[in-house]
Amino acid sequence: MSDLAVHEHEANPTGFAHQFEDLEQQHDAGRLGMWIFLATEILFFGGMFTSYTIYRSLHPAAFDIGSHLLEVKFGATNTAVLICSSLTMALSIHSAQTGKRKGTIIGWLIFTMLLGATFLFLKFRFEWYHDWLEHIMPGFGFVYRPEWGANGPQVQMFMCFYFFLTGLHALHMIVGLGILTVLVIMAARGRFTTQYYVPLEISGLYWHFVDIVWIFLFPLLYLIGGRYSTGGH
Amino acid sequence: MMGLTQPVIHGTAAVWAAFQLHPPTASSIADNVDKLYYFLTGITLFFTILIFSIIFVFMIKYRRRSEDEIPEGTHTSMALELTWTIIPSLICVVIFIWASALYVRNARPPAASTEMFVVGKQWMWHIQHPEGPREIDELHVPVNVPIKMTMTSQDVIHDFYIPAFRVKKDVLPGRYTSLWFEANKIGTYHLFCAQYCGTNHSQMIGWVYVMSDADYAAWLAGGEKAESMAQQGERLFSQFGCNTCHTGDATGTGPSLAGLYGKPEKLQNGQTRVVDETFIRDAILAPSTVHVPGYAAGMPTFAGQVNEDQVLQLIAYVKSLGAQERTNAK
Amino acid sequence: MSTATADIHEVPAESRVHYLNARYGIKSWLLTLDHKRIGLLYLGTITFMFLIGGIAATLMRLNLIEPQGALVEPETYNKLFSTHGIVMVFFFLVPSIPATLGNFLIPLMIGARDVAFPKLNLMSWYIFVTGCCCMLYAVMTGGVDTGWTFYTPYSSTYAHTSVLLAALGIFIAGFSSILTGLNFIVTIHKMRAPGMTWFRLPLFIWSMYATSMIFVLGTPVIAVTLLLLGLERILHVGIFDPALGGDPLLFQHLFWFYSHPAVYIMILPGMGVVSELIPAFSRKRIFGYSFVAFSSLAIAVISFVVWGHHMFVTGQSVYAGLVFSVLSFLVAIPSAIKVFNWTATLYKGSISYQAPMLYALGFIGLFTMGGLTGLFLASLATDVHLNGTYFIVAHFHYIMVGGAVMAYLGGIHYWWPKITGRLYPDLWARFSALVIFVGFNLTFFPQFVLGYLGMPRRYAMYPAEFQSLNVLSSAGASVLAVGYVIPLVYLIWSLKYGPPAGPNPWKAKGLEWTIQSPPPTENFEETPIVTEEAYNYPTVGGVSV
Known part of the structure; x- marks a missing residue:
């Protein structure tokens, strides 16, 4: 009896799990689970944003100097790249919902992954690597520059937050790429139908969340310090 | 230095002889704090005894007399629920107002306070008097004079605590905190570090000597002639x-x-x-x-x-x- | 509770398949997806951690018999109290009731076959065990001496012990909390049996729901705080170190933002257990069901805005102190409501004094004292004197040990027949409840006096005049230790020799009592349909509302 149930479960193409009454209930549970996970994530990043805000108000001058060490052009490009990736993610869900060929779903997913990879490449190769070369990576030969005056430690603190925040964000991106890989495999096996696309949907929620975090990070890290204000420096 | 200035107590009898339930009160605010403390103790005892006795009475009165006993039904009563929501709330309001008023009053040092300075470091207290004398793990103060301590730490967080005065304040690195007291009883009292600060935290203790004005003046003059x-x-x-x-x-x-x-x-x-x-x-x-x-x-x-x-x-x-x-x- | 409430006939456990004998072998346990088995995995793990924390506590109390320290050097003493605090808080109390009883009971109580995400559930246990291993490794490689609070800059710059490993252990175990909380919330929302409306839920479920909210919203903050601490310690950059522009108080704010709600993670499940025990042994519907249910939610919400009362003497502004003080008083009200409702439930009941009930009544008494002494610490003026002294130690042990651990043991005793299908010797159980109650009060009541006298906590040595009270406390601790060992012995004994329990030995209400003990793997042969309120015990002359 129970063996049969196990067999049925493994052979079940819809991925229906035994503890649920029906697929509808299972899908609802999946969606709710992801929303609660995102609530956790908000508090996770919230703790860091709070710390950042407090220190920025304590050391405004040093944080301005720190912000000017970052390259806005890469930050801006990456913002655009991520927004596009959210669009392609949404399109992949849309194509599953409307019953497009699995090639279409896979196409949008891979496009999303490429955009995500582009983001990481720009971030690591042209930002982090250069920061390391210029000795402004805390803990890895950070050197105070004379023009910072006594602000050195606080500039280092800004850079610390920069690497911590963008590093954790990048970690979330990498996890996201892993999830997308699984989705591509599932799509290739023809698992998604107009009835069943919950994995796509909740992965999409995650991906959009990671994008939104960046939307907050970009101005907080790159655009402060009166860089573009009319009466600024 | 290590709390050994007082004789070490030996033997069971001596241990019980030193049994006390009340710390010395030696500052102008100590009695007021104690009054609130006793009020709170009263509230605690009242409700603890109330709950315990109700439970005890119900335990006896409504004990199960036979296995298939069916108890009488009771209804949830809104009036009762409101009563035991509102009465504790009112008590809390009273306590809050009393405690906060006292705290706010105790937080502000009188304008005419004498200032003294404290630097905490692992694991000792450096104290400087404005007249110049410096001491370690000892604090000499005149009686009936408001004294403001301005404090900072050279390393980790410490906490300057004189139980007999009912005052306590964290001593933080990189900033100044302060507390004030007016000792009103001549004597010797404990000074403790009340924030865990590492290996010898429990030995970061000392003595506060409250002296008459004359004795204090003599003490100031008695040390090596120091600059202010x-x-x-x-x-x-x-x-x-x-x-x-x-x-x-x-x-x-x-x-x-x-x-x-x-x-x-x-x-x-x-x-x-x-x-x-x-x-x-x-x-x-x-x-x-x-x-x-x-x-x-x-x-x-x-x-x-x-x-x-x-x-x-x-x-x-x-x-x-x-x-x-x-x-x-x- | 369900339509099938008619007494179900006992089938000897040996002659049928249930979750314990469905499969055998170590693999069947390590790879199980059954919430009941996972609950037992947690039970074993946290019992082990409790022993570690208990040994540390025993050594501490032994050392404090003599003013100059009877046993160990201050350095070792500091490691003992840190180990005791970290292990007991993060590796015993936080997971205690939710991960064991919660895992075992939530699906049974709401009429589900399992939690919503069984694989995630098993993963949570592995994560938790990884965290435990990290912590144990830290203890074995030199220990940690920061206290469970990890205050900076001591922990980030000055301590030379295994701070990182211990913090990593807590960080990892935190994910187990988050995933457990997530699983419970989804399970309670989506897996309830037909007819099991929100206001028919047993109050244990309400308290688990409130606890899970704190798991999900509080734990990530401690995670990020510990990451920042680790970053500062590894890279020597300024985040909390004032020498580099950091603010050591920010750490305390972030730490208590989690750790105060964490106190309610420990006590809310206990309140849930007691809300089950009192009706079951009074044979009456709980008094003021909705008040008890909503007070759980109120506590969970308010618990997030009272953290500043841990920082009244840090030099935070007077106004911040006033706000946090008034909010702290506010959180006392829902707790008071619960105590009064439990007491009122006894009125006109049919009260029996089996062991779980003794634990529950002990809980009410000790929790009442713990809660009321909290008023001393919410009051600004008295907190100044009592903060950082043994008064604090006594207060939170009344809540966490007198409250949470009493409730945990009460719950274990109450559901033990369901979990194992066996009865334990009730006389021994009552005896142990009594020993624990007496031992507990003897240990911790003197500490209230010690705190008022001004003895600071975390002191390896102390002035001689505090000795008598310390000796009393240590004597109590040895009674308490005996009290904890007794249940360990007879509960293990009952596994083999205990008489069969039958489906419902207490004649209690609730879906979990409508099925065989131990329950079958799938819990319910067919999904139950709920048509009644919770705790719908028969009464004479009037309906329970």
């Missing part, structure tokens, strides 16, 4: 070359410090800060953060060159300048 804190600060002021820029007149590249203490200053970064102990400390250790417009931004930091005791002496010196020339500065 302001004088020590003045010596440091020239030793570190502060006076080459802060000449006190228009020829200096740095602003004159006379009459500065207590004055609001508008800073380069747009903030306005009152010149207090923390401001002067920042000016010595992180000058760029309190840069005043109109002067060159070239003041070097003295972080690492002066210790916390010396910073306090320099502050005492700057404050003494203010006291002398406050009228001129206006």
Whole structure:
């Protein structure tokens, strides 16, 4: 009896799990689970944003100097790249919902992954690597520059937050790429139908969340310090 | 030094002889705090006994007499629910108002307080009197004089705690905190560190000696002839070359410090800060953060060159300048 | 509770398949997806951690018999109290009731076959065990001496012990909390049996729901705080170190933002257990069901805005102190409501004094004292004197040990027949409840006096005049230790020799009592349909509302 149930479960193409009454209930549970996970994530990043805000108000001058060490052009490009990736993610869900060929779903997913990879490449190769070369990576030969005056430690603190925040964000991106890989495999096996696309949907929620975090990070890290204000420096 | 000034107690009988339920009360606020404490104890006892006796009575009265007994039904009563929501709330309001009023009153030192200075470091208390004497793990104070302790730490967070005075305040690195008390009973009392600070935390303790005015004056005079804190600060002021820029007149590249203490200053970064102990400390250790417009931004930091005791002496010196020339500065 | 409430006939456990004998072998346990088995995995793990924490506590109390320290050097003593605090808080109390009883009971109580995400559930246990291993490794490689609070800059710059490993252990175990909380919330929302409306839920479920909210919203903050601490310690950059522009108080704010709600993670499940025990042994519907249910939610919400009362003497502004003080009083009200409702439930009941009930009544008494002494610490003026002294230690042990651990043991005793299908010797169980109650009060009541006298906590040595009270406390601790060992012995004994329990030995209401003990793997042969309120015990002359 129970063996049969196990067999049925493994052979079940819809991925229906035994503890649920029906697929509808299972899908609802999946969606709710992801929303609660995102609530956790908000508090996770919230703790860091709070710390950042407090220190920025304590050391405004040093944080301005720190912000000017970052390259806005890469930050801006990456913002655009991520927004596009959210669009392609949404399109992949849309194509599953409307019953497009699995090639279409896979196409949008891979496009999303490429955009995500582009983001990481720009971030690591042209930002982090250069920061390391210029000795402004805390803990890895950070050197105070004379023009910072006594602000050195606080500039280092800004850079610390920069690497911590963008590093954790990048970690979330990498996890996201892993999830997308699984989705591509599932799509290739023809698992998604107009009835069943919950994995796509909740992965999409995650991906959009990671994008939104960046939307907050970009101005907080790159655009402060009166860089573009009319009466600024 | 290690709490051994009092005789060590041996034997069971002696242990029980030292049994006490009440700490000594030796400051002007201690009795008021105790009154609130006893009120709270009363509330606690009342409700604990109330709940325990109700449970006890119900336990006996409604014990199960047979296995298939069916109890009488009761209805949830809104009136009852509201009663035991509102009455505790009202009690809480009373306690809150009482405790907060007392706290606010105790938080503000009287204007005429004598200032003393504390530097906590692992694992000892450095105390400086304005007249100059310095002591370690001991604090001599005159009776019936309000005293404000300005405190900082050289390393980790400590906590300055005198149970007999019912006062306690964390001592933090990098900033000043303060507390005040007015001892009103001559005697010797414990001084504890009440914030865990590492290996010998439990030995970061000392004694507070509350003395009559005459005894205190004799104690001040009795030690090695020391300069006052302001004088020590003045010596440091020239030793570190502060006076080459802060000449006190228009020829200096740095602003004159006379009459500065207590004055609001508008800073380069747009903030306005009152010149207090923390401001002067920042000016010595992180000058760029309190840069005043109109002067060159070239003041070097003295972080690492002066210790916390010396910073306090320099502050005492700057404050003494203010006291002398406050009228001129206006 | 369900339509099938008619007494179900006992089938000897040996002659049928249930979750314990469905499969055998170590693999069947390590790879199980059954919430009941996972609950037992947690039970074993946290019992082990409790022993570690208990040994540390025993050594501490032994050392404090002599003012100069009877046993160990201050350095070792500091490691003992840190180990005791970290292990007991993060590796015993936080997971205690939710991960064991919660895992076992939530699906049974709401009429589900399992939690919503069984694989995630098993993963949570592995994560938790990884965290435990990290912590144990830290203890074995030199220990940690920061206290469970990890205050900076001591922990980030000055301590020379295994701070990072211990913090990593807590960080990892935190993910187990988050995933457990997530699983419970989804399970309670989506897996309830037909007819099991929100206001028919047993109050244990309400308290688990409130606890899970704190798991999900509080734990990530401690995670990020510990990451920042680790960053500062590894890279020597300034985040909390004032020498580098950091603010050591920010750490305390972030730490208590989690750790105060964490106190309610420990006590809310206990309140849930007691809300089950009192009706079951009084044979009455709980008094003021909705008040008890909503007070759980109120506690969970308010618990997030009272953290500042841990920082009244840090030099935070007077106004911040006033706000946090008034909020702290506010959180006392829902707790008071619960105590009064439990007491009122006894009125006109049919009360029996089996062991779980003794634990529950002990809980009410000790929790009442713990809660009321909290008023001393919410009051600004008295907190100044009592903060950082043994008064604090006594207060939170009344809540966490007198409250949470009493409730945990009460719950274990109440559901033990369901979990194992066996009865334990009730006389021994009552005896142990009594020993624990007496031992507990003897240990911790003197500490209230010690705190008022001014003895600071975390002291390896102390002035001689505090000795008598310390000796009393240590004597109590030895009674308490005996009290904890007794249940360990007879509960293990009952596994083999205990008489069969039958489906419902207490004649209690609730879906979990409508099925065989131990329950079958799938819990319910067919999904139950719920048509009644919770705790719908028959009464004479009037309906329970």
